[in-house]
Amino acid sequence: MVTLSVTGGDVLLPDLTTTRADVLIDRDSGTILEIGSDLEGDETLDAEGALVTPGFVNGHCHTPMTLLRGFADDKPLDHWLEEDIWPAESEFTAADVRAGAELGVLESITSGVTGFADMYFHAPEIAAVVDRAGVRALLGHGIVTVGKAEEAARADAEESLAFAREYDGAAEGRISTAFMPHSLVTVGAEYLEEFVPKARAAGLPVHYHANETQNEVSPIVENHGVRPLAYAAERGLLEPEDFVAHGVHVDDREIELLSDAGTSVIHCPASNMKLASGMAPVQRMLEAGVSIGLGTDGAASNNDLSMLDEARDAAMLGKIAADDAGAVSAETVVELLTRGGARALGFDAGRLEPGAPADLAVIDLEKPHLTPSHDLVSHLVYAATAADVRHTVCDGRVLMRDRDVRTLDESAVLDRAETAAEEIAARVGA
Ligand SMILES: CSC[C@H]1O[C@@H](n2cnc3c(O)ncnc32)[C@H](O)[C@@H]1O
Numbered sequence: 034m035v036t037l038s039v040t041g042g043d044v045l046l047p048d049l050t051t052t053r054a055d056v057l058i059d060r061d062s063g064t065i066l067e068i069g070s071d072l073e074g075d076e077t078l079d080a081e082g083a084l085v086t087p088g089f090v091n092g093h094c095h096t097p098m099t100l101l102r103g104f105a106d107d108k109p110l111d112h113w114l115e116e117d118i119w120p121a122e123s124e125f126t127a128a129d130v131r132a133g134a135e136l137g138v139l140e141s142i143t144s145g146v147t148g149f150a151d152m153y154f155h156a157p158e159i160a161a162v163v164d165r166a167g168v169r170a171l172l173g174h175g176i177v178t179v180g181k182a183e184e185a186a187r188a189d190a191e192e193s194l195a196f197a198r199e200y201d202g203a204a205e206g207r208i209s210t211a212f213m214p215h216s217l218v219t220v221g222a223e224y225l226e227e228f229v230p231k232a233r234a235a236g237l238p239v240h241y242h243a244n245e246t247q248n249e250v251s252p253i254v255e256n257h258g259v260r261p262l263a264y265a266a267e268r269g270l271l272e273p274e275d276f277v278a279h280g281v282h283v284d285d286r287e288i289e290l291l292s293d294a295g296t297s298v299i300h301c302p303a304s305n306m307k308l309a310s311g312m313a314p315v316q317r318m319l320e321a322g323v324s325i326g327l328g329t330d331g332a333a334s335n336n337d338l339s340m341l342d343e344a345r346d347a348a349m350l351g352k353i354a355a356d357d358a359g360a361v362s363a364e365t366v367v368e369l370l371t372r373g374g375a376r377a378l379g380f381d382a383g384r385l386e387p388g389a390p391a392d393l394a395v396i397d398l399e400k401p402h403l404t405p406s407h408d409l410v411s412h413l414v415y416a417a418t419a420a421d422v423r424h425t426v427c428d429g430r431v432l433m434r435d436r437d438v439r440t441l442d443e444s445a446v447l448d449r450a451e452t453a454a455e456e457i458a459a460r461v462g463a
């Protein structure tokens with residue numbers, strides 16, 4: 034057995050208390066062996082003056098959209114997608130998706146993310162990046178059928194199913210998959226009715242955008258006579274293993290449906306603010322027993338992939354939405370950032386204890402904005418930033434040591450992304 038010891042830090046335990054301890058990891062199995070004093074490993078990672086926390090889980094992302102960061106801002110969702118994003122994405126090649134995914138995964142590792150969910154096209158390219166970079170990911174091919182002829186629409190749904198079947202368990206089990214209709218308004222009912230049972234037969238969860246804007250709710254009510262999540266439940270899209278992105282415009286009955294079904298919601302506060310989509314009723318959903326994780330959404334609507342930013346935004350916006358400074362507390366947000374996201378994605382991670390996957394981030398506390406250290410949970414949510422992440426470990430492997438990413442060549446990734454993004458902008462005539 035080869036071991037790694039993360040030494041001298043304050044370790045964030047599952048009950049959200051911290052203790053000064055070492056974390057001993059079995060690198061072969063990728064799990065935590067012990068948390069305690071004076072634990073020597075074959076290799077050491079210095080956590081003096083730092084907080085050792087479970088790795089952050091980004092529950093909803095489109096990593097290749099890093100290539101469109103700053104490409105189109107300050108528009109609402111429909112206009113942004115239809116006028117700017119979809120025309121640009123229609124120019125993406127498989128190599129572009131790979132370059133964007135490399136950039137997104139690089140940024141994720143540098144900000145302490147050890148696991149994420151991704152919906153995009155050319156998904157095998159993203160899987161290749163995840164495999165190489167050493168992170169954990171739940172991946173899927175996003176389906177859009179509106180505006181397509183039947184043959185092309187069915188091919189898109191078939192591709193989502195085929196990708197999910199083929200890649201589930203890839204990268205030594207670090208990749209899992211889901212069937213991913215883009216949303217309840219961009220995929221026709223006939224395709225959901227035909228393909229969701231096939232996904233279930235393959236044992237796959239389903240992930241989709243739901244109730245993000247009011248413009249997504251009204252057409253379903255008008256055409257089907259029920260609100261979106263009732264429509265989803267009627268078509269078998271609200272199961273305990275499923276997770277929906279956004280969940281902004283949900284009424285009390287839909288919150289009850291989510292809670293009863295055990296379907297998770299991935300709250301994306303930055304994207305919801307930037308696109309002015311609205312404020313998700315996070316505190317009400319939590320009180321109703323809905324399982325919640327956090328997500329950045331794509332870098333073009335955020336505009337970064339830092340989950341620490343997302344945590345701060347979730348706490349701040351949760352209070353405004355509830356008109357209550359006590360709502361969506363720091364403790365609650367840390368749960369969403371780690372365990373909540375892991376639960377939503379079916380990862381057995383998000384906690385530091387013996388037997389758990391060794392997915393963790395080490396946050397440097399010796400910084401002016403993290404001094405004094407009254408409350409490290411408070412610091413994690415309200416004061417820490419991505420730049421404070423010192424090391425990132427996933428599955429027992431050191432992905433970043435002292436801010437040096439070991440699994441990706443940072444300058445080559447930046448060069449490839451810059452070139453790909455310039456060429457896309459030129460092709461689209463921007
Ligand atoms: C078909 S692959 C995924 C698809 O989703 C688009 N997208 C990015 N951000 C959002 C969002 O906030 N709501 C809905 N769709 C979004 C992305 O551009 C891809 O085309």
Ligand SMILES: [Zn+2]
Pocket residue numbers: 093094095242278330331
């Ligand atoms: Zn999204």
